[in-house]
Amino acid sequence: MAAGWQLSEGRMSYKSASDDEYFAAVTKALSNQSSKTTSYKFGFLRAILENLYQNDAELKLNYSQLAHSMAKLYWNLVIEYEYQQGHRSQIVSILTNFKNTYGIPSKVSYDVINPLTQAALEKEITNKILKKYVVGALFEDTNKILYSFSKKEGLIRFSDASLHFLRKYQTTIFKLTTYELTKYIQIQNPLVDHQILIESIENITKRSSLLQFQKELIQLTGAKCFYTETHLHSSKRSIAVDHFIPWSFIHSDDLWNLVLTSQSLNSKKGSKLPDKNFLNKLHSRNVLLKQSEDIHVRLAFEGYHFQIVRDLYQYADVNGFEIGWKA
Known part of the structure; x- marks a missing residue:
């Protein structure tokens, strides 16, 4: 049987679960019970939370929406703040190569990059990160009850119950996800003050200027x-x-x-x-x-x-x- 990250599609085990069951699934994905050699699962769950009100009438989110949130998060972590992501991190290679190819200066926020350039980066992250590893891995780690997905169609889909749960407890789950992401980044960047790190990660996708x-x-x-x-x-x-x-x-x-x-x-x-x-x-x-x-x-x-x-x-x-x- 294929591991979650190898699946080309996944269907929810059932369309309704209790809040306790959903919390158990999310907690499992964020805890040491699931394998995490990268921070992708934290970043992907955060991307889902940032797009909870962007789904269509069929409760679908497409990969391009999620990739935009992922790209902004990791660009600002890696390029703007220069936080290390671990040995031989593929997202670091993708972002660094992209920065050099397009001649983008260091410490530049994602929001100031040309939208067409952003779209090119987000496509690469979709193909090399989301489709290849993350979507199926988080699907399995959340006990197959949080969303369904199709790599061919490039989308994830919620049930009424799972979307209601995520919206109802959005702030709590966001804080848990930020905390676990901060712990992971702290290990890779031990000299960075913990409080500074958590504050920057909490606000790292906030637009610098309105x-x-x-x-x-x-x-x-x-x-x-x-x-x-x-x-x-x-x-x-x-x-x-x-x-x-x-x-x-x-x-x-x-x-x-x-x-x-x-x-x-x-x-x-x-x-x-x-x-x-x-x-x-x-x-x-x-x-x-x-x-x-x-x-x-x-x-x-x-x-x-x-x-x-x-x-x-x-x-x-x-x-x-x-x-x-x-x-």
Whole structure:
């Protein structure tokens, strides 16, 4: 019988399990019970968590979505922060060769790389890392209950129950995954302070600048605060781009989740969830933006549905984020 990483496809053992069974499966994959000579399983599980609201109506995620998260994580670990990944790590070879081939300077964040160049790297990671090792290995290590997969179709698929579990306990699983990834990286980089390491890994996929989104939103909606409707004085650099659903929960920068506010109000809001009354206001704004004549804006809203926002709001509340903030 083939090992998990050798499988070309895998079907979930059953479509529903208890929270305890799902937790046992995730814990097993993160623990010493499963073989880990690389950090790929941690990186892949983290990529799944970062894309929990990007799946389609059939609960599918394609490899390109997951590869983008993996590429960003490992590029920033290896190239920007220069953390060692262990002896003869293939991901290090891929990233280093790619950096040299395209003449990309050291210590450059993934976000500043040309999107076409990113796509080329993500394709290589899909073929040489995801398909070859990781997808099947994590499938087996999670007792075949977290997702199904097909290497030929290039996708993984959740059940209603497994997706609900991952969303319900997203913050807890993210912290567990970050902790185990940090432990692994610490072994390879013993001179790096543990607290610095864990903080950098927690935020390593966070966009370094939201300035482009700020300019885009000002053009689309005007320089006014989403929460108070007051005019924002852009000349004073007082404008902030706020994640309506906190970044620390969603771990992505989606235009439909970004609003303009002032720097001071953004600091007061922090990681709180706005009052529910703002949900309909956000949706109304997004409906208008979805009809924009700008092709890039329309593409950004291609997979947008109000149900996604409502689900995120509900699950962020379940995960312990303070709810009901008002300006």
